[in-house]
Amino acid sequence: MENLSSFWGPVTSTHEWCELNYVHSSYIAEFFNTISNVPCILLALIGLVNSLKYRFEKRFSVLHLSNMILGIGSMIYHATLQRLQQQGDETPMVWEMLLYIYILYSPDWHYRSTMPTFLFLYGAAFAVAHSQVRFNLGFKVHYGLLCLLCIPRMYKYYIHTEDRAAKRLAKLYVATLVTATICWLADRLFCKDISLWHFNPQGHALWHVLMGFNSYFANTFLMFCRAQQRGWNPKVKHFLGMFPYVNIQKPKAQ
Template identity: 20%
Template sequence: MVNLLDMISWLPSIPYQPAGEGYWSPVTSTINWCEEDYYATIYSAEIVNTLTNLLFMYLAFKGIASCIRNDHDRIFLVTYLGYLVVGTGSFWFHATLKCKSSDKRHGSNETDRAPDPWQLVDELSMIYTTCLMCYATFSYNKSKQYSIILAVFLIALAAFITGYYHYLQDPTFHQNAYALLTATVLLRAMYIMETSLRPSLRSAEKKQDRDDAEETDDTKATKEYNRQDRRDGDILKNMWMLIGTGLTIFLSGFGIWALDNVFCSKLIGWRRQIGLPWGILLEGHGWWHIMTGVGAYYYIVWGIWLRHCLNGKHDEYDLVWPNIFLRVPVVVRREGPNKASYQNGSAKKSM
């Protein structure tokens, strides 16, 4: 890495200014990250960690507009609103790095610090948004009584995590709770996707209907079943592509954040050596914002598409994803029976 820094030392750059005081000083948050404070502007404690949240906010508005335009289930509109709260809370928290101070501890010069509302919004809204996706996943096709019990349970769970995290003030607890919730919802959604769309895993009733059509030599019905199998096979392939891409981006963001925490002192030295704007590329927490934001967006899009398929609307909606690397996906309602279906960069006519 040092040799690489020597190789690019010829690039024009602006020296980093010493970390200092700013508009929101002093920094009192219970957590601070590897980005130095107030080196670029007095109005943002961590300028990169602040501005990278704009991607969260952009994707949230894009998702909200898509839900309204394409008549997606309301639960996903609420989820995108929660996603917007995540980005907004993180934006203001990284800009200020403030927390509330309470009375001094008895017999000590130290002051107890309670997390600022924006810090709680930044961290806990991730839990609340995942709980919304958990409700969307586990309540589908269930009775009203089951859905109410699930909603009460998730509200109680979110309240417990909020209270315990506020008491504990340990980021590890928040991270573990978020990871466990996300893994639970993800695995459940994968199971539903496979058992609902994979022809070999369909219910006995659907298999019997197909067998009856073949036995009675119902050519029209058999052709329709064959078409549905091909369609669902294509949908599954593209869904797994969506999941794989989103997970890769999401987990890569976590990996970069972990490296940022471990090698913080070295990264600060490297950033100061190469100067601005190139040092921005070594801001690991900023990359975490970008990559987890995109990964979470992919996850919500997948949930929307899966819900339409579960509702039997396979032929009414398409995944529009013309370029995996340059465009984010969106699920849109077809405007006509011959509208081209764009999936993973290739266009094909919908039958």
């Protein structure tokens, strides 16, 4: 039962997830959905350190930072279940996908300034529109379409990569994405049934954890592919024997 008072007041967000509110703390509406963002933030921090250490292009540092911002925004949203904080979660989701589109497609884009300019203006326009209109289903459709735009390019990178360790990263990316999506759908579609169970598997919290790893695998794979394009002799290594990262050797001229 919901036995603690709400510090943040009535719920104003358009969504509540399959977790009872304010069970563990009067300051955290959805406890597990909040703390499950921590792995995403930590993994993004590992990626950021690696990107800076090997002096990858700034786009990858920005990408890891965007993952961290998204995790923090999601924590605040699930802790408060307020409309403004929901925007702070959903708008960075769109910005992050625009950044993925740039990283995936820019190497073959002949007009260097047009793509980042268009994506920046698009992201700014979306942020303004999203602050005024509750898209709800429209947001999910829009976000899904942005994700679909990335798939053909990711597949192209995969089939042109011969390194087995790098291919394994791509496979882990797909596996975590599929598993996370199943958890998300189960939490949304079967919440009434799950609420009757003695144990809630916390499908949305699992989605957060899995998507944190999903982003980490995707980012590492893209860093490997970019290093190959630049002739940096990339190798997939492992931090603490668990977390893959890309080791590179730049020519002295670079």
